[in-house]
Structures are given as structure tokens and as C-alpha cells.
Amino acid sequence: MRNIFIAIIKDGKESVLLDKQYPSGNFFGGGKVTRDDINLTIDLQKLGLADGKAVLKMTASDYSWQGWWNGNVTTVEKEIVIDTKRPExxxxxxxxxxxxxxxxxxxxxxxxxxxxxxxxxxxxxxxxxxxxxxxxxxxxxxxxxxxxxxxxxxxxxxxxxxxxxxxxxxxxxxxxxxAFKKDSINISDTFLNSKMPEFNLEVPQDSKAPLTDKFLKVNRDLRVENYKKITEIVKNTEKTILWEGVFVSFPNAKKMAGFADHRDYHYQGKYIDSQVHLGVDLASVANAPVPAANRGKVVFTGDLGIYGKTVLMDHGLGLFSVYSHLNSFDVKEGDMVEKGGIVGRSGSTGLAAGDHLHFSILVNNIFVNPLEWWDASWIANNxxxxxxxxxxxx
CATH class of the missing domain: 2.60.40.10 (Immunoglobulins)
Structure with missing residues (x-):
């Protein structure tokens, strides 16, 4: 390279940003430099450049014999917009x-x-x-x-x-x-023996309590992995509101656990773990039909670790509903489901001790209290x- 010249042309005035010369080699060898990374800081106020359209001009030349030893010359011009005003x-x-x-x-x-x-x-x-x-x-x-x-x-x-x-x-x-509820859950050997075989996770061979260690791995590590999976699913959302009016709950069901319950887990009288319950547990009869809380698009159906068989629905603008521990599915990914349409049947898949629905609402990737979305007055006011x-x- 012989020279790099960069300028901004605005309102007929050329403001030079860079005019850099490079050393030549020997008579036959051309220039010593064949590549250069250039970073420029442009002081628009010092150059007296106002906002508006302009042209960025860049010219490069080399030491070849072309043009009576003036070298090859390439010029590129690009239209730009100078904008220093913050959006209101x-x-x-x-x-x-x-x-x-x-x-x-x-x-x-x-x-x-x-x-x-x-x-x-x-x-x-x-x-x-x-x-x-x-x-x-x-x-x-x-x-x-x-x-x-x-x-x-x-x-x-x-x-x-x-x-x-x-x-x-x-x-x-x-x-x-x-202030959210604090709860204590006792983990029994019956639960461990019946549930842990469902999870394909390894524990150290020298573990003195393999089922308990596996439970902790499921309750901690797999929970984190499952949340990461959910955050990937909800990255894409419909850019319009698909839902209408109040969200419906699981009918004829009893609330078994609430949103953000702080749970301490005990085994054989000893504390072993703590987690936060990011949904509402609702129990009805076994294998009960589970309705869609509102109109939306199914974006996931499948096994989701601790949540078991799960359906995720997109209601638009980053609002999602989650239906977990299902026994079976009545919908597939891509389906548009109306409010009250059946998405599946309740069950005890995943880390569930009995047949119930674990229902969650997310805004983007943040779990929120579903009680608000079941409240017609809250939706109308807020x-x-x-x-x-x-x-x-x-």
C-alpha cells in the first residue's frame, strides 16, 4: 500500500479524516505494508459537520507501475447519515x-x-x-x-x-x-424409588445415598437445564396480541401449591435442598382434560425434565403459558388453540408426586404470578x- 485517504463530504465541503502514507519497498518489491486495520474517532463538532446526509469517501493506492508509476488507485464512496440526536x-x-x-x-x-x-x-x-x-x-x-x-x-x-x-x-x-409462602416438603423413599429411575442422570459410583444424590442432581442441575431450554423456546414470540380477555384456569381443581412458594426439602428428618416453585399446582381428577388458558400458538410439546410432558403456548408480545406434568398431548407444535381448547391430559410425569397440573405464566423469560392473568379486574385495570x-x- 502507498496511501489511504478517508474523508467525509457534506454540503460540498470535504473534511479529511485520514491521509496516511506507507513506506515503499525496494525498486521491484512494491510497498512494505499490505494490510492495515484502521479505527477512526470522528469529532463532528470540531469538523463542523451537522446532522444529515453525507458521503464517506475512501481512496487506496499502491506502489505498482500502473499509471506511470502512480500505482493502482481504488475509490469507494458510501452514502451515510450523520445523526447525533437522541430519540425522544x-x-x-x-x-x-x-x-x-x-x-x-x-x-x-x-x-x-x-x-x-x-x-x-x-x-x-x-x-x-x-x-x-x-x-x-x-x-x-x-x-x-x-x-x-x-x-x-x-x-x-x-x-x-x-x-x-x-x-x-x-x-x-x-x-x-x-411475601411468599414458605413450605417444607418431606422426600420419602417411596417417592425416590418410584421417580428417580425416570431420570437418566448418573451419580458417583461411590455414592452412599445414590437415590438422594440423584434427586439433588435432578432438583438442582436438571432444573437449571430445563429453565435454559425454556428461555430458548420463548426467544421468539408473535408480535401481536393473540389472547383476549381473562385467562381461564384448570376447572374443578384444588390449589395445591402457589407461585414463588419457597420450598425446603427434607429427607429422613434432615434438610437437603431449597428451591422456589415458579408456578401454581392444581389438582383435579386423574387424567383430566387441561384447557388452554387463552388463545395462542403452541410452540413446544415434549418431555421437559422435572416438568415432565409439557406444552408451551405463545400468546404474543412475549406472554407465554406453560402446562406441565401432563399424561398426554392433544396438540402439536404450530397449532393455534382457542381459549378453552384442550391441550392435553393431567398426569404425574416429571418430578411430580401425584396427578396434577403445574401451570406457569412467563413474560419473556421471567416467570410471573398466574393469579393476575386469571383476574378479569386486574387485566382490565392494568x-x-x-x-x-x-x-x-x-
């Missing part, structure tokens, strides 16, 4: 009342298209989706607080435009603290009412 974020929905472990929705408008925009809640990101309103610059973000994120959790909207300009905007939010208010301007 305007919150359109009112105050957000969100429960610890619960869901929320915020509606906002942007001054310009931003491929990345959404809500950060306790460090978790929940993207915004447009297309639900006539104004394409209005976005909805369905967000969630983890069960352990209470008052004081940082929640804000962030929008990043194509040039990398970023704006963060807080909004009025009231977070209500929740979701559909806010959407309608923005739509009508009231």
Missing part, C-alpha cells in the same frame, strides 16, 4: 401498579424508528412492539418483575436508534411488595384498560 421517548400510559413477581404494561411513543427499544426491569430486558396502533411510532412493552424484585427495583424505558444514540426514560411505577385509554385518548 414519550410515555402515553398512566401510572403502573406492579406486584413483586407480577406483570406490567407500558405504552410509549418514539420520535424516530429504533430497532432496539423496550423496558429494563431489574436488569431484565422486555422489548417493545409496534403495529398495534395506527401510529407506527407507538410501542407496547409487556414487562415483569421477578419474584425477588420488590420496591426500589430500577425500571425504565430505553430506545437506541440506528446511529447508537440512546435515551433512557423512567415512568411512574408503584411496586407492591409480596392491561386492556391502558391500551384502550391510549387508543381513544382518554
Amino acid at each position: 421517548v414519550s410515555v402515553l400510559s398512566g401510572i403502573q401498579n406492579v406486584n413483586q413477581g407480577g406483570s406490567g404494561i407500558v405504552i410509549y411513543s418514539l420520535s424516530e424508528p429504533c430497532e432496539k427499544n423496550g423496558v429494563y426491569a431489574g436488569g431484565n430486558y422486555f422489548p417493545g412492539y409496534n403495529g398495534y396502533f395506527s401510529d407506527k411510532n407507538i410501542y407496547i412493552s409487556l414487562f415483569a418483575l421477578e419474584y425477588n424484585k420488590g420496591p426500589g427495583t430500577e425500571v425504565f424505558i430505553e430506545a437506541v436508534d440506528d446511529a447508537g444514540n440512546s435515551t433512557k426514560r423512567g415512568f411512574n411505577i408503584f411496586i407492591k411488595a409480596n 392491561v386492556t384498560g391502558k391500551i384502550q385509554a391510549v387508543r381513544t385518548g382518554h
Whole structure:
């Protein structure tokens, strides 16, 4: 290489960013440098360059004998847009009342298209989706607080435009603290002998309590693997609302365990483990038909470790429902299922001691309290009412 020249041309003015010469070799050998990685920091204010369209011009030449020893010359010009203005974020929905472990929705408008925009809640990101309103610059973000994120959790909207300009905007939010139930579960030899053979996990050959060690591996390690699998499944969601109205529960069922119950596990009177129950357990008759909580698309059917036979449904905008410990399936991946349509039959597959449904709701990859979505008043006040208010301007 002989020379690299880089400039920005705007409004007829050429501003030089780089004009770099490279040493030559011997008479026949050309240049000493054949490759160079160049990083430029451009001070637009110093160059007096305002926002708007411009051209980035790059010229390279070498030491060949072409053009009477002037060398080969290549010029590339690329149209660019100079953008130093941060996007503006305007919150359109009112105050957000969100429960610890619960869901929320915020509606906002942007001054310009931003491929990345959404809500950060306790460090978790929940993207915004447009297309639900006539104004394409209005976005909805369905967000969630983890069960352990209470008052004081940082929640804000962030929008990043194509040039990398970023704006963060807080909004009025009231977070209500929740104290979740503590539970103690005794693990029996009968349970271990009947359940552990179902899991293909190895324990050390010198283990003095192989069934107990296997249970701990299932309850800890496999639980983590299963959650990772779920997070992969829910990465893709329909960019519109598929559901309508209140979500329905498992009919004629008794609640056996609640969301975010903190469980201590004991074996032969000794504490062995702790986990958090991220769903609601509902028991009816054996092999009972399990209805879809709302309209949605089936995105997974299969065995999911501790959850056993499981169905995952996408309800749009990152909202998912999960049906676990099933005995059998009545749907397949890709099916659109209406509210109340049967997805399967209850069972005791996975890490279940008896026939019941483990039901969960996720917002993106965060488990939330299903009780909210079973509550028509909560949905009207916190979701559909806010959407309608923005739509009508009231």
C-alpha cells in the first residue's frame, strides 16, 4: 500500500479524516505494508459537520507501475447519515401498579424508528412492539418483575436508534411488595424409588445415598437445564396480541401449591435442598382434560425434565403459558388453540408426586404470578384498560 485517504463530504465541503502514507519497498518489491486495520474517532463538532446526509469517501493506492508509476488507485464512496440526536421517548400510559413477581404494561411513543427499544426491569430486558396502533411510532412493552424484585427495583424505558444514540426514560411505577409462602416438603423413599429411575442422570459410583444424590442432581442441575431450554423456546414470540380477555384456569381443581412458594426439602428428618416453585399446582381428577388458558400458538410439546410432558403456548408480545406434568398431548407444535381448547391430559410425569397440573405464566423469560392473568379486574385495570385509554385518548 502507498496511501489511504478517508474523508467525509457534506454540503460540498470535504473534511479529511485520514491521509496516511506507507513506506515503499525496494525498486521491484512494491510497498512494505499490505494490510492495515484502521479505527477512526470522528469529532463532528470540531469538523463542523451537522446532522444529515453525507458521503464517506475512501481512496487506496499502491506502489505498482500502473499509471506511470502512480500505482493502482481504488475509490469507494458510501452514502451515510450523520445523526447525533437522541430519540425522544414519550410515555402515553398512566401510572403502573406492579406486584413483586407480577406483570406490567407500558405504552410509549418514539420520535424516530429504533430497532432496539423496550423496558429494563431489574436488569431484565422486555422489548417493545409496534403495529398495534395506527401510529407506527407507538410501542407496547409487556414487562415483569421477578419474584425477588420488590420496591426500589430500577425500571425504565430505553430506545437506541440506528446511529447508537440512546435515551433512557423512567415512568411512574408503584411496586407492591409480596411475601411468599414458605413450605417444607418431606422426600420419602417411596417417592425416590418410584421417580428417580425416570431420570437418566448418573451419580458417583461411590455414592452412599445414590437415590438422594440423584434427586439433588435432578432438583438442582436438571432444573437449571430445563429453565435454559425454556428461555430458548420463548426467544421468539408473535408480535401481536393473540389472547383476549381473562385467562381461564384448570376447572374443578384444588390449589395445591402457589407461585414463588419457597420450598425446603427434607429427607429422613434432615434438610437437603431449597428451591422456589415458579408456578401454581392444581389438582383435579386423574387424567383430566387441561384447557388452554387463552388463545395462542403452541410452540413446544415434549418431555421437559422435572416438568415432565409439557406444552408451551405463545400468546404474543412475549406472554407465554406453560402446562406441565401432563399424561398426554392433544396438540402439536404450530397449532393455534382457542381459549378453552384442550391441550392435553393431567398426569404425574416429571418430578411430580401425584396427578396434577403445574401451570406457569412467563413474560419473556421471567416467570410471573398466574393469579393476575386469571383476574378479569386486574387485566382490565392494568392491561386492556391502558391500551384502550391510549387508543381513544382518554
